[in-house]
Amino acid sequence: MLKKIKMIKFRMRYKIAIAFVFFDFYYVIMLHMSIPFFYLQKPKDSERVNAEDKSKLDELEQKEEEKVVGEIKPGINLLGYCTHETCLSAKEKFYVWVNIGFGDISLTSDNTLYHCPECLHLSVTSIARVKFFNSEYFIYINNNPVQIKKNDCEGTYLIKPGLTYSLKAERIRQRATSIGDLIIRSEAAMNSEEVLNLVAELQKYMITVAKPPKVKDMKRLLEKIKSDYGGNFNRVFDVGRFTILCDNCVKLQTALNVIKKANKFNLIVSEDKDFFNNHSMTHYRIHNIRLYVPKYDVYVEMQATLKHYSLLEPYSVIENSKLSHLFYRLMRNWIPRDVAEEDLNQAGWDTLTKINDVAFEWMHMIAIKKLSSRYKPHREIGILRPQQLSQKTEEEIAQNKSLQMAHFVYVQLCTFIPKKKKGKAIYFILYNYYKQYIIGDKNPASCADFALLLQESRQQEMEKDIAISQARETYIPLQANNYAHMDGDNNEKEITYDCHQHVIEFLKEKKDEKQEEKIEQQQLYKRKVMIIQGKSGSGKSIFCRHLEETLWNNYKSDSKQPIPFTFHF
Numbered sequence: 001m002l003k004k005i006k007m008i009k010f011r012m013r014y015k016i017a018i019a020f021v022f023f024d025f026y027y028v029i030m031l032h033m034s035i036p037f038f039y040l041q042k043p044k045d046s047e048r049v050n051a052e053d054k055s056k057l058d059e060l061e062q063k064e065e066e067k068v069v070g071e072i073k074p075g076i077n078l079l080g081y082c083t084h085e086t087c088l089s090a091k092e093k094f095y096v097w098v099n100i101g102f103g104d105i106s107l108t109s110d111n112t113l114y115h116c117p118e119c120l121h122l123s124v125t126s127i128a129r130v131k132f133f134n135s136e137y138f139i140y141i142n143n144n145p146v147q148i149k150k151n152d153c154e155g156t157y158l159i160k161p162g163l164t165y166s167l168k169a170e171r172i173r174q175r176a177t178s179i180g181d182l183i184i185r186s187e188a189a190m191n192s193e194e195v196l197n198l199v200a201e202l203q204k205y206m207i208t209v210a211k212p213p214k215v216k217d218m219k220r221l222l223e224k225i226k227s228d229y230g231g232n233f234n235r236v237f238d239v240g241r242f243t244i245l246c247d248n249c250v251k252l253q254t255a256l257n258v259i260k261k262a263n264k265f266n267l268i269v270s271e272d273k274d275f276f277n278n279h280s281m282t283h284y285r286i287h288n289i290r291l292y293v294p295k296y297d298v299y300v301e302m303q304a305t306l307k308h309y310s311l312l313e314p315y316s317v318i319e320n321s322k323l324s325h326l327f328y329r330l331m332r333n334w335i336p337r338d339v340a341e342e343d344l345n346q347a348g349w350d351t352l353t354k355i356n357d358v359a360f361e362w363m364h365m366i367a368i369k370k371l372s373s374r375y376k377p378h379r380e381i382g383i384l385r386p387q388q389l390s391q392k393t394e395e396e397i398a399q400n401k402s403l404q405m406a407h408f409v410y411v412q413l414c415t416f417i418p419k420k421k422k423g424k425a426i427y428f429i430l431y432n433y434y435k436q437y438i439i440g441d442k443n444p445a446s447c448a449d450f451a452l453l454l455q456e457s458r459q460q461e462m463e464k465d466i467a468i469s470q471a472r473e474t475y476i477p478l479q480a481n482n483y484a485h486m487d488g489d490n491n492e493k494e495i496t497y498d499c500h501q502h503v504i505e506f507l508k509e510k511k512d513e514k515q516e517e518k519i520e521q522q523q524l525y526k527r528k529v530m531i532i533q534g535k536s537g538s539g540k541s542i543f544c545r546h547l548e549e550t551l552w553n554n555y556k557s558d559s560k561q562p563i564p565f566t567f568h569f
């Protein structure tokens with residue numbers, strides 16, 4: 001009996017609990033129906049959502065993290081389910097993000113099908129959410145007179161069944177009337193209380209904020225607008241730009257968190273591009289954040305990175321930090337005119353990304369070390385000037401991209417003297433581009449290459465000339481004197497000396513003497529020619545071969561020594 005009563009009590013309690021849950025659910029439904037604006041609330045910040053509903057949304061967030069496929073990309077992103085029977089995400093009941101990109105669409109939750117990123121079939125439906133990313137966006141519910149227009153970088157909204165939504169996402173753009181107007185607005189925004197407050201907040205965390213003293217100069221700005229944006233100045237965002245430099249990754253994260261809360265300073269984070277963890281086209285390693293300053297209706301840019309990745313003077317610790325940017329400036333508006341130039345251009349882009357891979361450590365330090373070990377300085381190998389530049393005027397070079405690039409890389413290789421590993425690795429990458437694509441693989445790019453070619457051809461010649469090879473084995477040092485050879489006269493009475501030693505002394509640069517004397521001495525030598533005379537069969541050819549070998553050996557041990565040439569008539 002007691003047991004029975006207990007059972008009834010339990011059942012009653014259960015029923016009451018069910019009734020409460022049902023009541024709460026009903027209440028939520030009612031709330032939704034009575035306030036259409038709720039549909040446009042962002043799930044995360046909504047203040048109207050009651051606690052019950054918030055817990056439901058949190059649950060949805062967790063599910064997203066655990067069971068969501070597809071990637072959030074700029075523009076419109078829709079969250080739904082794939083219904084195709086062969087699709088893995090459909091089988092596992094995963095949510096799917098479908099990116100529509102920029103544009104204008106109309107949708108009703110169940111009455112639409114989108115391409116699944118997993119199985120590629122037109123089978124994603126039951127759209128539950130829309131997420132706008134890095135765009136200016138607009139939502140309009142057809143059945144209700146509700147609309148929203150915003151430009152924050154990430155906005156998520158619920159999509160309810162039965163309603164028809166118009167969604168539109170556009171790339172963010174400036175709304176200036178002229179370049180001058182853009183500069184005035186950008187300068188005002190950079191010096192505005194809102195932006196200065198944000199900068200002060202960052203500086204509280206001991207984060208370096210580098211602000212350029214002035215917005216970009218007009219000439220460079222016009223050049224950039226013309227080449228990068230087809231003349232459309234409203235696509236330029238870095239007229240006003242701050243660079244944020246952090247000592248380590250933790251500080252960088254702090255900086256990003258501070259910037260992302262910029263709304264408390266009446267600023268809107270409108271675009272957030274993570275090129276720190278993902279490759280950009282050029283492999284520059286930065287977080288690129290665009291902030292909208294409502295007071296001046298303009299966007300400014302904040303670039304955040306680690307201090308030791310910075311290319312900005314005077315903060316940069318990377319040697320020849322301007323190289324990467326100068327190289328990029330040559331590349332960016334280069335339209336190849338023929339196949340050969342296309343190769344040079346493509347290899348140029350590859351070289352730029354490799355240089356940045358080293359500078360920003362996309363490449364592992366072990367690989368950087370390996371590259372740096374292959375570096376040889378210009379003073380040692382002697383970079384040769386590209387043949388295509390010979391007899392070209394400055395104007396001719398300026399009008400031809402291939403020649404400009406050849407000249408730029410040549411000057412860099414002759415003047416850049418790296419001391420650290422990254423610098424040496426970058427030099428080696430640049431030299432490889434020069435050797436393979438500017439000079440051409442078959443031609444010598446340096447004196448060292450040229451010497452190697454000479455040595456190879458000498459080796460081949462020696463192998464062919466068996467008589468000389470054999471005679472060299474029985475070489476006897478030649479004696480000589482300073483008098484001209486006369487037929488029938490052996491000059492036996494004259495004082496002789498070792499001919500080989502004499503020639504070596506003749507060629508030797510007297511290093512220990514004073515500079516002035518040395519120059520004098522060199523000039524003296526330059527004017528001098530030594531002629532060795534001797535009767536037929538006295539051993540002149542073998543002597544020359546022997547001398548040649550000695551000089552080559554000297555060159556191999558010290559590349560500053562002269563290279564011997566042998567001409568045969």
Ligand SMILES: [Zn+2]
Pocket residue numbers: 082083084087088089090116117118119120121123
């Ligand atoms: Zn699918």
